[in-house]
Amino acid sequence: MDTNPTGPIGHNPIGHNVDLAERAYRIRRNAVRMGEVQGQGYIAQALDIADVLAVAYFHAMRVRPDDPHWEERDRFLLSNGHYAIALYAALIEAGFIPDEELETYGSDDSRLPMSGMASYTPGMEMSGGSLGLGLSIAVGIGLGLKRKGSASRVYTLFSDGELDEGSVWEAIMSAAHWKLDNLIAVVDVNNQQADGPSTQVMAFEPLVDKLQAFGWFVQRIDGNDLDAVIAAFDAARDHPEQKPRMIVADTKMGCGVPFLEAREKNHFIRVDPEEWQLALEALDAGRTR
Amino acid sequence: MSSNAPAAPAAKPKLKTSAMIASIAGEGQRTVSAPFGHALVELAGQRPEIVGMTADLGKYTDLHIFAKAFPDRFYQMGMAEQLLFGAAAGLAHEGFMPFATTYAVFASRRAYDFIHQTIAEEDLNVKIACALPGLTSGYGPSHQATEDLALFRAMPNMTVIDPCDAHEIGQAVPVMAAHKGPVYLRLLRGNVPLVLDEYGYRFELGKAKTIRDGRDVLIVSSGIMTMRALEVAAALAADKVDAAVLHVPTIKPLDAETILREAGRTGRMVVVAENHSVIGGLGEAVAGLLLRSGVTPVFRHIGLPDQFLAAGALPTLHDRYGISTAVMTDRIKGWL
Numbered sequence: 001m002d003t004n005p006t007g008p009i010g011h012n013p014i015g016h017n018v019d020l021a022e023r024a025y026r027i028r029r030n031a032v033r034m035g036e037v038q039g040q041g042y043i044a045q046a047l048d049i050a051d052v053l054a055v056a057y058f059h060a061m062r063v064r065p066d067d068p069h070w071e072e073r074d075r076f077l078l079s080n081g082h083y084a085i086a087l088y089a090a091l092i093e094a095g096f097i098p099d100e101e102l103e104t105y106g107s108d109d110s111r112l113p114m115s116g117m118a119s120y121t122p123g124m125e126m127s128g129g130s131l132g133l134g135l136s137i138a139v140g141i142g143l144g145l146k147r148k149g150s151a152s153r154v155y156t157l158f159s160d161g162e163l164d165e166g167s168v169w170e171a172i173m174s175a176a177h178w179k180l181d182n183l184i185a186v187v188d189v190n191n192q193q194a195d196g197p198s199t200q201v202m203a204f205e206p207l208v209d210k211l212q213a214f215g216w217f218v219q220r221i222d223g224n225d226l227d228a229v230i231a232a233f234d235a236a237r238d239h240p241e242q243k244p245r246m247i248v249a250d251t252k253m254g255c256g257v258p259f260l261e262a263r264e265k266n267h268f269i270r271v272d273p274e275e276w277q278l279a280l281e282a283l284d285a286g287r288t289r
Numbered sequence: 290m291s292s293n294a295p296a297a298p299a300a301k302p303k304l305k306t307s308a309m310i311a312s313i314a315g316e317g318q319r320t321v322s323a324p325f326g327h328a329l330v331e332l333a334g335q336r337p338e339i340v341g342m343t344a345d346l347g348k349y350t351d352l353h354i355f356a357k358a359f360p361d362r363f364y365q366m367g368m369a370e371q372l373l374f375g376a377a378a379g380l381a382h383e384g385f386m387p388f389a390t391t392y393a394v395f396a397s398r399r400a401y402d403f404i405h406q407t408i409a410e411e412d413l414n415v416k417i418a419c420a421l422p423g424l425t426s427g428y429g430p431s432h433q434a435t436e437d438l439a440l441f442r443a444m445p446n447m448t449v450i451d452p453c454d455a456h457e458i459g460q461a462v463p464v465m466a467a468h469k470g471p472v473y474l475r476l477l478r479g480n481v482p483l484v485l486d487e488y489g490y491r492f493e494l495g496k497a498k499t500i501r502d503g504r505d506v507l508i509v510s511s512g513i514m515t516m517r518a519l520e521v522a523a524a525l526a527a528d529k530v531d532a533a534v535l536h537v538p539t540i541k542p543l544d545a546e547t548i549l550r551e552a553g554r555t556g557r558m559v560v561v562a563e564n565h566s567v568i569g570g571l572g573e574a575v576a577g578l579l580l581r582s583g584v585t586p587v588f589r590h591i592g593l594p595d596q597f598l599a600a601g602a603l604p605t606l607h608d609r610y611g612i613s614t615a616v617m618t619d620r621i622k623g624w625l
Binding site: 075117130136140141142143144174 | 403
């Protein structure tokens with residue numbers, strides 16, 4: 001199945017917002033169910049990035065879940081490998097991975113290890129875990145796609161904490177140097193990393209100004225506003241300049257589950273057994289249909 | 290004060306100068322210019338998937354030859370080694386075969402995690418060719434890659450090659466390309482000595498080869514130390530000592546069968562000679578293999594000390610740290 005088999009690249013026939021809201025709901029639900037398997041994890045990040053992944057997989061990207069290596073697919077690089085729980089949730093929703101594998105998350109011999117690895121999981125294009133790798137790989141893939149004359153794009157998701165890594169800025173400079181207009185990066189600004197709020201760990205603002213000065217086409221959006229996310233992905237695709245494209249997505253950790261949103265330290269959360277059902281109920285309460 | 294720091298000179302003797310990229314060729318030695326660059330150009334003519342990449346060291350890794358021949362297949366990634374190897378992984382992901390070059394110190398020490406995670410973990414087809422291996426620069430520790438073999442030997446999926454001369458580099462390039470998966474090549478660049486052609490030698494991946502046979506001592510060596518070992522063997526012959534030289538250009542995977550057979554021949558002392566720290570390189574690889582296999586000849590090890598080495602002229606440093614022909618010859622005589 002091609003998730004957008006008929007339209008031109010990036011135009012998904014499903015593409016109106018109620019459907020995408022439902023996709024985002026199911027991605028969140030899958031992630032919470034995986035979190036329950038482990039009793040803990042990067043749940044808050046999965047909830048904050050669900051809207052971006054819903055738009056990426058069900059609106060923007062050309063992929064074939066039954067043929068993960070389809071040559072004409074758009075590539076998706078998960079640089080922040082600990083967000084694997086979120087990407088698995090999206091890959092399950094898209095049909096890359098059967099729903100029943102969800103309960104193997106993070107278990108021995110599972111195809112769904114806690115940190116994303118390319119050789120384990122259909123649809124996982126890189127091995128993350130060590131942060132700051134994705135943009136450099138994306139530069140190489142962007143160059144490779146252009147060498148091949150391919151119309152495919154390379155998308156990469158990384159986190160605001162990764163902005164601390166020098167290699168990210170090497171790649172940011174290089175992508176502009178090579179005029180990689182086929183590279184669309186999304187940075188998840190949830191302002192939370194291992195040791196605390198990202199902006200306090202290492203001041204990275206004013207981020208839009210920095211990225212523009214580095215030669216990128218930059219949009220800053222509320223990453224939990226589906227209409228804004230759709231518009232940003234569309235504009236990133238259609239922008240005429242030969243520049244790499246960055247979407248700075250401000251997101252809310254735990255988005256959709258109020259009692260998780262309210263937690264102060266939510267980078268890696270432990271959830272009590274009875275709370276998982278409450279989390280699912282909170283998601284159901286916010287469901288738009 | 291560091292033991293390496295020189296005292297102020299008392300008089301004004303003629304000073305030996307150091308250089309970052311001094312040639313390792315001896316005076317009057319036959320050399321070939323840029324064997325890696327020329328071999329890569331020849332191969333790339335037949336293999337369109339080959340691309341060249343560097344981090345601001347094209348000229349100093351002989352990749353400029355490739356860049357001139359195939360400008361649209363050459364990627365200058367700037368002085369950014371982490372990006373270089375991450376982007377090489379990306380190009381390999383798309384089916385290309387990057388030959389990525391820098392100095393050995395930068396690949397092994399600065400970009401190790403990038404090579405480990407983006408290339409080796411996915412077993413991607415990236416060829417890493419790095420100049421200034423071991424002690425082949427007088428520039429000081431910043432440019433002396435004395436730990437590169439230890440680091441890359443320890444990396445799963447990585448094949449590690451330490452060629453001796455221009456003849457071997459020319460042969461190794463197509464062999465590296467024919468091997469699927471990541472390869473680390475210790476690159477000799479510039480005017481590279483030509484030695485092994487006289488021995489009818491042919492490089493084969495994973496094969497150790499006897500370059501010269503002998504009854505009294507077996508020198509097991511890789512890289513430029515094989516060139517030295519042959520000079521040592523000639524010097525020892527003048528003293529009626531019959532030395533064999535076993536060249537082990539593939540450090541990983543090690544040719545266990547040949548090494549065990551040769552080291553197991555009775556009556557020969559085994560001396561491993563390497564242009565690398567005594568920690569973690571060919572010497573410990575061979576020692577471990579012998580011990581695990583119950584083959585226990587008299588064993589000696591010539592390598593660089595576990596120190597930050599000095600800056601200076603290469604001949605001075607090779608004498609000081611025991612990898613010059615003269616010092617090696619004397620030490621082996623002393624052990625016999």
